Amino acid sequence: AQSVTQLGSHVSVSEGALVLLRCNYSSSVPPYLFWYVQYPNQGLQLLLKYTSAATLVKGINGFEAEFKKSETSFHLTKPSAHMSDAAEYFCAVSYNQGGKLIFGQGTELSVKP
């Protein structure tokens, strides 16, 4: 079975500060890992994905994530937060790239001016 745990349901940072959203996974097989962003009343937009290639994955909007097998983690980072980054972020795991996704609880990111 697979599962994802996102530490912190709410994270608040100042504009220009580092963004760190935590995600730990559990999987009996090598996982595919994803980060999605959701703005209010909208669907999900893929930020980045890990598919067993490079462990450091760069995504859109300046986000990146590092797959650490030893820590079973896939934390999302961005060096400098922008006001437009305020949204809900979901980490997800799957057995394959196009398979069903198991989502974490989500982390709401607030960005203060």
Add this chain to the structure above:
Amino acid sequence: GAVVSQHPSRVICKSGTSVKIECRSLDFQATTMFWYRQFPKQSLMLMATSNEGSKATYEQGVEKDKFLINHASLTLSTLTVTSAHPEDSSFYICSARDSGRGELFFGEGSRLTVL
């Protein structure tokens, strides 16, 4: 990029009526689509996997007679909430797997409000 369209984006209905939500892949074929449900301030919960030309696979705890899924073509899956009740009010989101590239794309979601 690939686009998945959901319709309607918002729907309000009376208790006891049935509501159909469509999920279309606009520029790719999707033999598999997924339906998720999201309550306010919560995560997405997978309801079922929709397979073109065959019966949907429902997750544990999801009533198949309540949430009817039909995947009649390679670009369309529908979710029908039958005899809707206020507790069925939620945000329903579909995702479609591009059969060629193997990637998943999400629709914009459909907000159902049952009065």
